[in-house]
Amino acid sequence: MRRKLVAGNWKMYGSRSMASDLAGAIGANMPAEIDVAVFPPLPYIATLRAQLVGSGLQFGAQDLSEREGQGAFTGDVSAAMLADVGANYVLVGHSERRKYHGESNECVARKFAAARAAGLTPILCVGETRQQRDNGETEAVIGQQLDAVLKLNGIASFDTALVGYEPVWAIGSGETATPQQAQHVHAFIRSKLEKEDISIARRTRLIYGGSVTATNVAKLFAQADVDGALVGGAALTATDFLQICVAAQQTPCAPRHQFR
C-alpha cells in the first residue's frame, strides 16, 4: 500500500507571518493516515519546523546544491544543511528550475544524488511542454528525464525517492491534465521503473502536479497510479490545501497489482 502524499510548493510567495499562519493552520487541521508536507521558501523552513514540531507536518525545500560537503559556493545551500534544519524532502528538477536556471537532466541527477546522500527524500519532477505533447514526444522527454537519474543513481535509489509528474503546460495555467492523461503518464513512469525492478517500482510514489485544486483533485486521486499531489497555487490557502488533504485521505492508494 502506497501512502498518499500531499505536498504544497509555496514557490517564492509569502512572508514570515503569512508562512507561520499558513503552516500553523495546516498542522493543526490536517487529516491522519496520509503524509502532508510543505515546501516554504528557504529562509522560513527552520523556524516553521520548530513551530510545528510534534504536529506531523513534514517539510521540504524547493531546491538544493548539487555539491556535497562544504565549500566556496556562494549562494548554494547543501542537502546536509537542509537536513540539519529539519527538511525531510527536496524537489529536484522542478520545471521552473529547468527553465529559469538552465538545469539539465544531468544536473538534476546530481542534485538527486546529493539529496539522498544527506538522507533527504528527493521528489524528482518530470514533465513535458505543450509543444512536446503536441509533437507526441511526452514519453520520450519523460523517459530521458528518468534515464539520466537512473544512470547516475540506479533503481535502488527510488526506494527513498518519489517522482512528481508536472506537465509544464498545466503549471500555474489553470489547465489541469485530465485524470486519464495523468494516469497514462504515471503508468508509463511506473512501467519504466518496473523494467528495472518490479517491487521498487510498485512501492515508488508518483504524485501529480499542475493546477491541482480542491475541485479537480478527487478524480486525479482515484487513478490507480496517482499517489498524491504536488500543489502550487492552491497550497497558499489553508482551506484549499486542507480540502486536498481530506480528498487524499478519502482515496487511499491501492496496491498496483490489483489493477493488473
Ligand SMILES: O=C(CO)COP(=O)(O)O
Ligand atoms: O508547480 C507546481 C507545483 O510544484 C504546480 O503549481 P500550480 O498548482 O500553481 O499549477
